[in-house]
Amino acid sequence: MTRDFEAGNYRFIPAVFQYSGGAAALPGYEIERVRFDTWLPLADGFAAIAKYIQAAGRPLTAFCACELRSPGAFTDEGFRKFNEHYVKTLGEWGLYDGTTNPVARSNVCPEIDPPSEPSFYAFSFTRPSANTTPTFVIAGSGEAREGAGSYAERTVRYRDLSPEGMKEKVQYVVGAMERRMSAFALGWKDVTAAHVYTTRDFHHVLPDALVRRGAARSGLTWHFARPPVIDLEFEMDCRRVMREVVI
Structure with a gap:
């Protein structure tokens, strides 16, 4: 089930207090992704994000991922403590x-490094668009099941x-990626980018668990x-975004 966030012109998958399961632009809008060429510490990053979104003529509530x-x-x-610190700015922006x-x-x-x-x-943030192609960002998920209990238990x-x-x-x-995409009635065929984060060898499952399921449709x-x-x-995380820039 998804919920509309009208102030940001997107809908989202409700999850936990620190993040949603994913965001998808509402009709008349698209998601733009912006990558920093040099990573910015949290406070500096929030300031740079605010500046970029406002320069695009968008409210801070357009921030979606x-x-x-x-x-x-x-x-x-x-x-938990990090997340409590992180969401303070989202609260100030009218997001949390x-x-x-x-x-x-x-x-x-x-x-490394x-x-x-x-x-x-x-x-990522939303902006007006005449493009009717749906755009979305699915939040990262590790191998911890959702629900109560410690990470070790899940x-x-x-x-x-x-x-x-x-x-x-x-x-x-x-499977978590697929469940989240299905909440938006979307799937691997719609994905323009998929990312894997691990230091472990997963090549033995790559063909069946990822490639044959369509997860590497646009590469991995x-x-x-x-x-x-x-x-x-x-x-993993994944997305469909037609506009991506590096600053």
Whole structure:
């Protein structure tokens, strides 16, 4: 089930307080993705994002997705504290009401040359468009099942790095992407970019779990990075965006 966020001209998949499961532009609008050539620390990134969105003649509520890079994986408690800090700005922008957050997000940890503090890698926002092609951004998902409990309790094949363990992790994450896209009545055939985040070998499941399902329709970008919580090993996100720029 999705919900409209009229102030931003997009609909979203309700999820947890720190992010939504994905965002899709409403009719008459499209999503633009902007990637920073140099990653910006959180405060500087929010300032640059505000400047760019407002220069495009859009309200800050048009902010619909972002991609973060963190120094290293968090504990459950550390991740909660980071998220509580992150959503403060979203509240100031009229995006987060204390319970519901419409902004999709990915947050991963580069294994080599990570940032010294959580930083923005990219962001997306809505803008008016005559293009009738649907545009969307699906939030990143690791192999932790949704619901109550610690990440350890919810993780598929917890700490199992065997070939079979990695297979189940990958299959779960691909399925999560498909479930989120299906909420918008969309699928792999609509995707223009798919990203994988892991430092583990997943090549043995690549043909069946990803390529044959259509997940590599536009290629597959592998980032040598970990999901944001300790002991998660595989994450993905995907999108359909017709306009992408680097600043």
